[in-house]
Amino acid sequence: MSPGWEQPFLILDAPALPADPVAARPLFGLSNQQLEEAMAEFSAPTWRARQLGEALYRQRVETLDEITPWPKTLRERVRAAGFEVGLPRIAQAFQSVDGTERYLLAVAGGQTVETVWMPEGDDGEAGDGSEAGDEEQGSERRAQGSAGKDQPAGRKRATICVSSQIGCAVNCRFCLTAKLGIQRNLTAGEIAGQVAAVLKRHDAEPGRDRINLVFMGMGEPFLNYDAFMAAARLLVEEVGIAESRMTVSTSGVVPGILRFAAEPVRPKLAISLNASNDQVRESVMPITRKWDIAAVLDAVRQLPLRPRERVTFEYVLLGGINDRIAHADEVVKLLRRINLPLKVNLIVWNPGPGIPYHMPEAADVSAFQQRLIDRGIPAFIRRPRGRDIYAACGQLKQTASATA
Template identity: 35%
Template sequence: MLPSENDVTQPSSIEACSLPLITDLTRDQLAQWCIEHDSSSYRADQIRRWIFTKRVNDFDAMHDISKKFRDLLKENFRLFSTTIVKHQTSKDRTEKLLLELHDGHHVECVLMREPKRNTVCISTQVGCAMGCVFCASGLLGLTRNLTMGEILEQILRLDRVIGEDERISNIVVMGIGEPLANLPALIPALDTLNHKGGMGIGARKITVSTVGLPAKIRELADVNKSYILAVSLHAPNDKLRDQIVPTNNKIGIQKIMDATDYYYVTTGRRVTFEYILLAGVNDSPAHAHELAGLLKHRNAHVNLIPANGVEETGYQSPTTADVDRFFMTLAKGGVNVTVRKRKGDDIDAACGQLRLNREKEKDLVQVQ
């Protein structure tokens, strides 16, 4: 519940920390709040422009809004709830932030620069329950879902560290957590990114990744937006996928394929299948042939991802020759395929790795 409009005293620092995030409100909810506080619904659009396009860091910078109303905003909301505890920049200009949330937990977000686009990768949960054996994100399990505002704040933080002449052009929801397990917060966050009164990023420039939750894939399809769906497949058969992606033993690849077919028919968007190549595990020619057989009759795209080595998982990246061989087998089998460029190799590049290192540091301090 929002603070009472009768509470006009300036909040103390402790009270301020408990105020709700203004970005946890949709445009319509913020407009209704403005109306209830003796202002026009248009005020919500002014506020959102300052937040999402003008890159302000506090309410006082919103100079076309009266001081009285700015004070009211400060009494009722926070603009940011996170603290940047680590900011890494790679030699290829990839930037990675480790953010501390209001409750002391941590999430990561990444900015990846290309000549014609700036892509941001964001998290949707603190930790992950999917248990993929190669991934640092789930090694500590799932703590909680992020709110809509916490999802958006990762983008706002990165939007404020890039140059004034730079703009975020693409979003990939591939950070820590299973995005489709947090659809109630994710969908309105994506709507805000997509909306012209938000960041105005086209739906076709937003990619949502999933380990493959059939019912949730169908739910996302029924939103009827042209988001790109990326399914983390990682194996061409159930026996191998059960080992790599433990949740598969309750689902099965065929149900995932049926759901992605539904997504394609409903949205008209080709589905991407992510396939992380783990040396000696799923990168053989036989695996490539089987994957080609599974996908060649579908309007699909395969994104091959040579694994980032994470000490705690024990898995290694395949050789360049093995990656090339896998790629050529799929291409010759009639599958549209690319190899993902590796970004940020000289920083904690693997998803969840920076957060994992931070948690290990905290444990070490507690032991000492």
């Protein structure tokens, strides 16, 4: 299998970042109550806050001047008080041969964060018991020539991969993002704002279009727990994306998993397992020294699942490291002990310069998947999307040229 990452990028647009972004009070990211509190500074009635929420989260305006239901005097007073919309701006966009787009989004402080648009998704939700998973399995059957309904004309089906931090502190050895280290946490507005900016670019509308979110971009969401959950609530309540169309992936931050299990509204959960025993996992994921596999699985058992919902276990296959049949047998033994509905997503490692691993053989991937299936563990292979533009799983490193 050819990695494809040595191919040149197609840069769709690349305006210069502002040299000295103005410190301001962003409105995007505030809840309804917080918007009402902000409007109270100007003695504005609560219905002005509702107009503001509609403009921010449904119309996805970029400037205060676009809030036309407001009188000009109110817009000027709000601006003079230091407020701005604060929606992240797409600074650069790269397009893959497969239609995937990767974006560098400008956020506060002159920094950028990465977000990915995957038309038709990557089959990551297949088999997870949700409507999104059913759609992906139907899409896969249609691709194989089986019967099924076509996508309604004029509607889109896509997955947006969202970041929760700039960089990452977890330091997984197979991941390019780890090379950045951790730069900072994103705010709730910066997390949800990635989704809004991409929806605006593609004229996509939740409800009309089938939009799925995966919080699997840069960063570990459960190390920025409060902002991540605030963003998820905002996306459900204001943007209109159901939590059953969202999946969050964690490397195994046990306190975060336990907090997540108690949330009344939450996305689906995916665990980055990536090894069948602690020895191998620690060698590729140092976080295992803090929370071993047993501790992670014990925490996952606390999760109250919705009807038909399955926990997803992500497993990056590294050639010669964790891709043997013996490893598959160990995975079966581990997962049988959980006693929860689950599935496994197999991810063929996506290469990048300076990462000392290689891709597994296609035959080994197939054999690993079949072993799990034969032992009663639902297993799916996630399609690599955007590998040629560093948009695939584990490749996000703010790359703006053909050399990472």
